[in-house]
Amino acid sequence: MTTQTDIPTPRSPYVRRKTTRGNFELYSWVFMRASGVVLVVLVFGHLFVNLMVGDGVKAIDFAFVGGKWSSPFWQIWDLLMLWLAMIHGTNGVRTIINDYAQRDLTRGVLKSLLYLAFTITVVLGTLVIFTFEPCPPDAPAELLASFCTA
Amino acid sequence: MQTHQYDVVIVGAGGAGMRAALEASKGARTAVISKLYPTRSHTGAAQGGMCAALANVEEDNWEWHTFDTIKGGDYLVDQDAAEVMAKEAIDAVLDLERMGLPFNRTPEGRIDQRRFGGHTRNHGEAAVRRACYAADRTGHMILQTLYQNCVKQDVEFYNEFYVLDLLTDHDLTTEDIEDGAEVNATGVVAYDLATGELHVFQTKAVVFATGGAGKIFKTTSNAHTLTGDGMALAYRRGLPLEDMEFFQFHPTGLAGLGILLSEAARGEGGILRNADGERFMERYAPTIKDLAPRDIVARSMANEVREGRGAGPNKDYVLLDLTHLEPAHIDAKLPDITEFARTYLGIEPYTEPVPVYPTAHYAMGGVPTNIKGEVLRDGHNVVKGLYAAGEVACVSVHGSNRLGTNSLLDINVFGKRAGRSAAAYAQTVEQHLPIVEGPTARVEAQLSEMRDRPDGERVADVRQALQETMDANAQVFRTDESLNKAAADIRELQKRYRNVSVQDKGSLFNTDLLEAIELGFLLDIAEVTVVAALNRRESRGGHYREDFPDRDDDNYMLHTMAYRRPTSAPDAADGHVAGYFDHVEDFGDYKVVLGSKPVTMTRYEPMERKY
Amino acid sequence: MTAVLENSTDTSGSEAQAGAVSSFQVTLKIRRYNPEVAAEAYWEEHTVTAHGTDRVLDALHKIKWELDGSLTFRRSCAHGVCGSDAMRINGRNRLACKTLLKDINPDKPIVVEAIKGLPVLKDLVVDMEPFFASYREIMPFLITSGNEPSRENIQSQADRDRFDDTTKCILCAACTSSCPVFWTDGQYFGPAAIVNAHRFIFDSRDQGGTQRLEVLNDKEGVWRCRTTFNCTEACPRGIEVTKAIQEVKRAMITRAF
């Protein structure tokens, strides 16, 4: 008996789909930690000022916001917080999508949605902070910060 | 059924198999077939070390190593083989280091060495540091390193494939082959555990490296999978098994469990004590005490227990005392084995002595080979294209008792040699030899018979009965009476085996079926062991006959060769008949015929073995 | 040092002296699966008599040998050195041969199932190929260049100790199959591959560190680890797996900046 069949290894070898090397994951990983540390300051500062000082959440209204954003200090603070938190959060959710969405298509769709949400939110937020008019001319004066009438 | 063609097929992916694969795959198309994933092989369980006269820590040379090996084996060692091994040991260790094995280091950064039983300076003057080691997981590191290098060399593996038959162009159990006539190995038949499919490997050379057969005993340091497959397959094809009566019982198995505590424990200063706390080895081996060879220590321990000085509630074990050693030292040198004591017996070795008792450990015998690794079909003719190395083989470097650390060395030195010879031979063969018509028929018949038997005996019952009779009757102490009892029991069990059935009738991962097949191997190996032990009416090395307590060089300075032959065949196997070496035991449709083979002596005259 | 399943109520040392073994009943609830018989997995309970020093593996053997021969699992050495029998025991990855029955609460059935994240082939047997494929990808062998030394390489004791922990790995897959990231993203290299890369990256004799770091810098490489420590907790060899992963990450960062 001499059956001449050249048969490959019986169990199909497992192949990694594709290798994606490069430092992107490394930088994003470092960024998560670095931004996290900065965010601790920014977020805690934000929360403290908004919720702890004075009457806390009760005191938040248009005038309060107007008062804050009339100062470049808080403008920068909030801008930084917005960007860092959004990049941090988006990257975090990206990881989660990578973890749980197994089909390429699902991954793609979810990530597109995520990046869309990211863009809208960041653009909108940035615009608002910079184009903000603390004393809109046609608004009732009692809703505005005290300095508007001054 | 699938058919494959290779130049070299290696059966077994333990240390010997993979070392052979590394050599063979350099020059020949090689496949390794193993019933376990390579890294699961029992070489990984070896703890203590691998010796070589590197002289890294103190003066040493390979000639002393040769002498120790020969004396340790009670002069039944083939001295040419021992010389080869001791000489090539140095390169074997250095090869492994360069392959990446993380040996422990001396302060100068060289490979560290420690003491081990039976290894001495200047022919027995004092214990010498010769064992190279990686903590107490030397075997683990050897197995990993060899596997890693197989990955590097892209060696082809067939994992979880059980080799169930050896294909030859002559069946030696039935045909009468003349002296000098050519017998060739042509391939093997393997069973794929995952699918239940049979595969035929047609090949120019086969290397057997299937390891030991400790599961013929109940208390053993060996894995569940060490069922003597390679030995049994060769034996069933009519090839002899050499020196099967010599089985090593390692002194320090965890009492009741058989899990090994390496001799390194004693090498690092551990002391054996009886119930009275006495260091009893001082009485049995005054010079090297606890570091005497294993057969002597095991026997001394068993004797202490027999004479009522055993410890524990049933006075059935002795104690290994490490409590005088620094915990830090224990952690550095013996981390794994002290953890075994903690995990399995709940003993803290820092503060409490560990209960130990001898455990079946190593088969000195096996498939006879010469120093090139070629398998012999009688006293001197080789089977062409068939090689063996490791515990399955008998070159014989261990004689009647193996020294600690010589086996890891054996698998590396002779694994390499066998792999190299196999590839070299394969290169000289132009065409694969044809394999027999219906190569799988025998295996298929065996499997379907087992699978189709609706019900009958349970595999586990027969196996347990076998292991119990072997422990009771063929262990450290043996007599005519006990061995005859064992032989009778085995014959009975062979009968029961024909009525064994399995519950799992499927084809995927049918381990039930394979355990039944393995039981068949165990029965064959046990039978040969007992018959050979009955025949050897002397005490030598690991084989101790209470009714014949002395070594008898006049009649027994010979290797035992056991053959399976049809009942009608002539009784004497070859010309070298001495002592009782024409012994025949009938087992119904075949018989075990015992012959002999002279021991190769070069330089060392047999002397009394004293330590 | 080794992972324990539950903090047993009595670990009072020598009480378990060999010889003085008590026997008791244990029930095992095993997740069975045999594609030849049924497409669905199911649970099955068996009760056997066990002794004081028995391990889960002994109980499984009892069931296989005395009650149901078709129960399928891998095992070989029976003392925790070969890595065959990683399985999920009461919800955690353990070696069956290293888990003593007396350390588990015997009042409830012991739940035994296959490790997670690898395809189950039959009962407790999973397909290990993906696991070994990742292992092979990190180039688990010493890479050197230049002439081989005529004797051994010299390595100081401190350099040798540097990677001692990760040389203990027996490739049992308890870690990788305990990792939440691996369960859902089978492409992740997994802790075992990283442990074995670590073993070479920190070996002073090795010169392939950069290549290996490059491999693990993959999207599915070390950065996938979320430091959940399941791997460390599951490792039967007591390897500090998460620590090894951290060291590899740090090596990569040092290299990048």
Place this chain on the structure above:
Amino acid sequence: MPTAPAGTLYRGREGMWSWVAHRVTGVSIFFFLLVHVLDTSLVRVSPEAYNAVIGTYQTPIMGLGEAGLVAAIVFHAFNGLRIALVDYWSKGPRYQRVMLWVVLGLLVVTMAGFLPRHLMNVFGAS
């Protein structure tokens, strides 16, 4: 990848559960942030619109929600620092469990500082 049939839940320890919590809080904060940016954007529309929406934040129900949110942020923040320490500090992995207890301790302390005041602001007479 073929998936294995599901079995029981894996019984991870502190490390795994803290990761689950970190993930849940992270995602929650992220979605809150999306909404929060949108509502804050109303300041561009008109003060009335902004105040109307922000008014809903001041109801007791939302007040409790806010408390939860703050707890989530505090946990996520401190645990985030713990993760960074596990990664950057060589002894981090060994002390991860201890550090988790510290995180939980800090969470309690912070919330103890924040809650009474916040709840007073929300429920208390203004």
